[in-house]
Amino acid sequence: xxxxxxLLVSLFAFSCHALAKEYGHYDPMKILTVTKSSNGExxxxxxxxIDRVIRDLSIHAGRYPTRFDSDDDKQRAxxxxxxxxxxxxxxxxxxxxxxxxxxRSSILNSIGKNLDVPGTAKRADRDFRNLLRRYPDDPHSNYxxxxxxxxxxxxxxxxxxxxxxxxxxxxxAYFALGMAYVMKKDDKAAISYFEEYKEHKPDxxxxxxxxxxxxxxxx
Numbered sequence: 001x002x003x004x005x006x007l008l009v010s011l012f013a014f015s016c017h018a019l020a021k022e023y024g025h026y027d028p029m030k031i032l033t034v035t036k037s038s039n040g041e042x043x044x045x046x047x048x049x050i051d052r053v054i055r056d057l058s059i060h061a062g063r064y065p066t067r068f069d070s071d072d073d074k075q076r077a078x079x080x081x082x083x084x085x086x087x088x089x090x091x092x093x094x095x096x097x098x099x100x101x102x103x104r105s106s107i108l109n110s111i112g113k114n115l116d117v118p119g120t121a122k123r124a125d126r127d128f129r130n131l132l133r134r135y136p137d138d139p140h141s142n143y144x145x146x147x148x149x150x151x152x153x154x155x156x157x158x159x160x161x162x163x164x165x166x167x168x169x170x171x172x173a174y175f176a177l178g179m180a181y182v183m184k185k186d187d188k189a190a191i192s193y194f195e196e197y198k199e200h201k202p203d204x205x206x207x208x209x210x211x212x213x214x215x216x217x218x219x
Contacts, residue, residue: 023073024056028083045091050104053080057111064114064151074115081112085120092127102131103141110148124148132161139168147176155183171201178207187214 026049033044057077060068068074088105091097106127112120128145135141146161159180165173174197181190191214194207213219 021059022069023060023077024053025076026053026056026080028053028080028087031084031087045087045101047100047104050084050088050108053084054104054108054111057081057108061111061114066114078112078115078117081108081115081117081120085109085112085117085123089123092130099131099135099138102127102134103144106131106141106144106148110144110151113148113152121152137164137168139165139170142168143170143173143176146173150176150180150183155180166196171197171204174200175205175207178210182210182214182219190214 030049031046033046035042035044057080060066060073060077066074068077085105085108088101088108092102092105106124109120109124109127113124125148128141128148131141132138132145142161143165146158146165149155149158149161159177162173162177162180166177174193178190178193178197181187181193184190191211194211197204197207210219
């Protein structure tokens with residue numbers, strides 16, 4: 001199950017490069033599972049189904065602006081996020097909830113923010129904070145929360161988490177830091193982080209044009 005979550009996080013981080021295609025048709029009620037036992041019915045969540053929905057959502061709305069083939073697709077995605085977020089909200093309020101479920105809820109709600117689903121931005125912030133309170137040195141959680149804050153125009157708050165993610169080995173955090181310092185109009189720091197990104201991820205995004213634009217004052 002942990003391997004599925006790592007794949008999910010990687011896809012979420014990669015989603016800004018993915019090509020848009022038709023968003024799938026899902027039944028959020030399939031997330032709920034019922035198992036009968038001698039003690040009666042036991043209710044649970046189908047994490048594989050949740051991952052399937054989040055993977056699809058990440059391709060279309062993992063980053064802003066969102067990309068859908070039609071308004072119907074986008075509305076269906078918004079409804080899926082609204083319903084699933086509500087289901088998970090009941091579970092993640094439990095202090096004993098597992099970290100994997102907290103991370104799923106964080107990702108789903110941050111996608112909801114990009115889709116302007118009411119309440120999801122606040123839930124994402126809450127879930128990321130709870131997750132990092134429990135696992136302060138989790139590389140992907142630091143990166144995802146830093147990216148979420150950066151996408152929420154909270155650059156100063158984002159930077160410490162992105163720096164921690166970079167220290168913990170997330171190469172994409174250097175790119176995010178470069179963009180954060182562009183927003184702060186700190187050209188020297190921005191170029192430094194873009195250069196570090198090139199060193200840590202030579203096969204990643206080409207930042208040569210961005211560096212050139214910063215140096216020429218055309219960013």
